[in-house]
Amino acid sequence: MPFIRNAWQVAAFSSEISDAPLPRRLCNQDILFYRTSAGTAVAMEDLCPHRLVPLSLGCRRGDDIECGYHGLRFGPPGACTLIPGQDAIPAAAKVATFPLVERWGIAWIWLGAADLADTALIPELEWIGKPGWATGTGYLHFKAGHQLVTDNLLDLSHETYIHGNTIGNGHDQSIAQYPVHASIEGGRMVRAHREMPAIAPPPFFAMLLAHHGEVHEINRWQSAVFQPPGLNMTDVGVYPVGTPREGATMLRVMHLLTPETEESTHYFWAMARNSMVDNDALTHRANRQVDDTFNEDREILERQQANLRARPGRALPGLAVRVDAAPMQARRLYASVLTAEQADASVVVAPVRLATDQAPVALAAE
Amino acid sequence: MPFIRNAWQVAAFSSEISDAPLPRRLCNQDILFYRTSAGTAVAMEDLCPHRLVPLSLGCRRGDDIECGYHGLRFGPPGACTLIPGQDAIPAAAKVATFPLVERWGIAWIWLGAADLADTALIPELEWIGKPGWATGTGYLHFKAGHQLVTDNLLDLSHETYIHGNTIGNGHDQSIAQYPVHASIEGGRMVRAHREMPAIAPPPFFAMLLAHHGEVHEINRWQSAVFQPPGLNMTDVGVYPVGTPREGATMLRVMHLLTPETEESTHYFWAMARNSMVDNDALTHRANRQVDDTFNEDREILERQQANLRARPGRALPGLAVRVDAAPMQARRLYASVLTAEQADASVVVAPVRLATDQAPVALAAE
Amino acid sequence: MPFIRNAWQVAAFSSEISDAPLPRRLCNQDILFYRTSAGTAVAMEDLCPHRLVPLSLGCRRGDDIECGYHGLRFGPPGACTLIPGQDAIPAAAKVATFPLVERWGIAWIWLGAADLADTALIPELEWIGKPGWATGTGYLHFKAGHQLVTDNLLDLSHETYIHGNTIGNGHDQSIAQYPVHASIEGGRMVRAHREMPAIAPPPFFAMLLAHHGEVHEINRWQSAVFQPPGLNMTDVGVYPVGTPREGATMLRVMHLLTPETEESTHYFWAMARNSMVDNDALTHRANRQVDDTFNEDREILERQQANLRARPGRALPGLAVRVDAAPMQARRLYASVLTAEQADASVVVAPVRLATDQAPVALAAE
Secondary structure: OOOOOOEEEEEEEEHHOOOOOOEEEEEEEEEEEOOOOOOOOOEOOOOOOOOOOOOOHHHHOEEEEEOOOOOEEEOOOOOOEOOOOOOOOOOOOOOOOEEEEEEEEEEEEEOOOOHOHHHHOOOOOOOOOOOEEEEEEEEEEOOHHHHHHHHHOOHHHHHHHOOOOOOOOHHHHHHHOOOEEEEEOOOOEEEEEEEEEEEEOOHHHHOOOHHHOOOOEEEEEEEEEEEOEEEEEEEEEEOOOOHHHOOOOOEEEEEEEEEEEOOOEEEEEEEEEEEOOHHHHHHHHHHHHHHHHHHHHHHHHHHHHHHHHHHOOOOOOOOHHHHHHHHHHHHHHHHHHHHHHOOOOOOOOOOOOOOOOOOOOOOOOO | OOOOOOOOOEEEEHHHHOOEEEEEEEEOOOEEEEEOOOOOEEEEEEEOOOOOOOOHHOOEEOOOOOOOOOOEEHHHHHHHEEEEOOOOOOOOOOOOEOOOEEEEEEEEOOOOOOHHHOOHHOOOOOOOOOOOEEEEEEEEEEOOOHHHHHHHOOHHHHHHOOOOOOOOOOOHHHHHHHHEEEEEEOOOOEEEEEEEEEEEOOOOHHHOHHHHHHOOOOEEEEEEEEEEEEEEEEEEEEEEOOOHHHHOEEEEEEEEEEEEEOOOOEEEEEEOHHHHOHHHHHHHHHHHHHHHHHHHHHHHHHHHHHHHHOOOOOOOOOOOHHHHHHHHHHHHHHHHHHHHHOOOOOOOOOOOOOOOOOOOOOOOOO | OOOOOOEEEEEEHHHHHHOOEEEEEOOOEEEEEEEEOOEEEEEEOOOOOOOOOOHHHHHEEOOOEEOOOOOOOEEEOOEEEEEEEEEEOOOOOEEOEEEEEEEOOEEEOOOOOOHHHHHHHHHOOOOOOOOOOEEEEEEEOOOOOOOHHHHHHOOOHHHHHHHHOOOOHHHHHHHHHHHHEEEEEEEEEEEEEEEEEEEOOOOOHHHHHHHHHOOEEEEEEEEEEEEEEOOEEEEEEEEEEEOHHHHHHEEEEEEEEEEEOOOOOEEEEEEEOOOOOHHHHHHHHHHHHHHHHHHHHHHHHHHHHHHOOOOOOOOOOOOOHHHHHHHHHHHHHHHHHHHHHHHOOOOOOOOOOOOOOOOOOOOOOO
């Protein structure tokens, strides 16, 4: 299946981009990222048109990239600026470049038609670095297609089975037993919402609620949202039973998925929380646990991808169960946006706000 | 080439099967093995029908297997017993299961039509654990097809060239120079029989005859038998020249081959001997040497398989030589059973006894 | 693309060939090399016709190779000389053998029609071991096709970008700025010649001119020649500005390329120099640096090959630049010899002398 291209997608964290070329394959295209002397981040095809070696083997000269083989140079607009040994530069001597914009500490790339790359279309991830919120970020590489990851994020009933050591409740309070409200908001965002009242706090949440002293019972919500092509957020709140919902410790976990290939995914994440925000040790511990948790997913999704590769005819889900409602809506939504874009290359779907700053309304399951 | 399926094949040693799921690919099918609380061994398709992850990533709950992703459970008959988050269980929610019976410390699986799985068809491997015999067992994984392994076992002339350090005689008494009697017994078992009178004892046999003191010259027989799909036995006897054949130290080496894929094989072995049976140190040493010896075969067969894969048109043997008589009979026998089964899915070929407890009759070569 | 076969190609250094079979894949053929008791080097198909295992797993018996599986033996002419277990040897029992001749410490193989294998066609590499010259040799395996390596050797403008630490001048005196004279001599040899007057000595050449004391400015020539199928030489001279060209320190670097497959190459090299020839420490240091230098090429060419494999339709060069003149002539020359050989299997192109003992004439760029 091809990829949606008319959208801003995450290419890298800003901190990854420096003078030295960073190679990364996105949606089957080899691209390099670097920063000019003025600090501007550039995205350029990572292939010298002369001898087809990766330009990322070279280095920056002035504000250009110099090929590490024969010294051809290409500037930020993609045109060749120097061919050693000759004065004339043929018009064909150029590489593709891509709109690249930095916001929220993230470099966003536009792989579709460049004239449609309106920065107003960059998703709002305002919790990253916002006062009153503590933020952590991380990157993982999954040898699994982006839709398998989104499936995973929109059906959190797996937490009981994969993440018992961090965010999952045990079998007696398995997440699946709390009904899920799956919906499509405005035709553009899938939401899977659960309320889990009066449960035991899983280890990760007990840690985040330490400022309440020892807590034996909490109310928890989790609202997973998705917008094509790869914007996922898990909006989670926990608060001790008997305390007001408005005082909940909230987590906004952004899972920003950019396909590498059909069967592998760049997984950028950012997590913001609104309690004990000055506690750096807690931030560090929480980030470590998130990384561990996502690696638990990675392990199972990579086995799933390998199984799918070995069984070409098989579609997912092989068996429709209730918890699949949101993942199936997400697949249909992705397909409809893709179909629209392929029918009319000027179609762009603007992202909608992922959440407000408040706790979400408790939605009843259907 | 497809595989014969209407037969009991070795899935695992009983000791390998426990509460924790054991995954194993047999004849291109992913299967998991586990033991219920009552100790019953179960063979179940290792693929959750919901999201196509291996069920073996999960664990046993009660007597069922719980998927490690979303917690679906499947009982020993294969039907789904629980889908977290819903009460109704669709009829399609099930996995394949396979008849599995334990005998001789081995779990035997039936991959063909289940209604034909008569336990009377399990081969007699009575020497395993029989009083008067000492037994060892082992497992190897060969990246070579099962027929290459059977070829190897039915033409033991290779012992001189591959196994000079253990069971092979040197060039001056190379095994090939002793004529082989190749036959098909009752249309169902291939036999390759050799008598090797008055030879020097190879190191392995010198070790087994230590109770005779130093021995300089022995008589040896070796009778290799094969029954489809993968039942091989090497019946070997050695005795000092001048002592009676009935007093021979006998080895019954069972090579139980189950295809993993067309190009890889599970090689289960069991070796029983009837002398110095209480000498555990000897048993241990002998097992180690058998393992070393089979690994010598593995090395050459894996290179052979790689060569065949790189030369798709080439058939074996590329050159018909006399020692190939029994391997060629075995390939024809396998093909005829397979053809019969494919023409009529109810065809089952019952195994015949591999040997009696006595030394085999000395057969003259043709 | 197929390979030119009617030519002597390097199979191995003589020092690599001993009693023990040496396996090597040349032009997609598995071949083994060994030396008879009389010291004659033999090239034989590395595949037993019986069971298709590599004969190189076996060993030499007398002057024959004995298969490590069933003991079949094949003599230097390729015919089977022994089949254990039988007296008759079928006529089909033989392996292919190839003309193999040792000269210049190198074993040359002829993979084409054997009756055309005239030893007068072996290239003259007289500087190897010649009095007045010091020689070093080495071998590298490149996961890149032979034409990519020849491209690299005929356009030395890359030295500035890849080899700055050894043989390349920096950007201010980049090699590409010195015009290249590209020509085809006698329709049979491509030459790319450069004169680089009054340049700073790169580290490698400063080392070779140590007998002149400290040298600040040198004149340098480099003449890269190529003859199909894989004979390359870089003829380099350096001498301090103000000293006569006839007194130049000369390097004759022979790059002898034999395809392993379409996408991998055996790279044999020999380097002869005519100054400080008794300085073994210098020879050792120079050899190390050459090895390092060629490994710098290897790294980039392997990435280039991988990129080409992933882009099946793309041809080289993707962009014609001036420095490609000689590489493009070489590709056309290779293709024309191949076409001629395929039209008439008796066509053989005799090699021409690579160089005389003198400094080459300074050729003006076109």
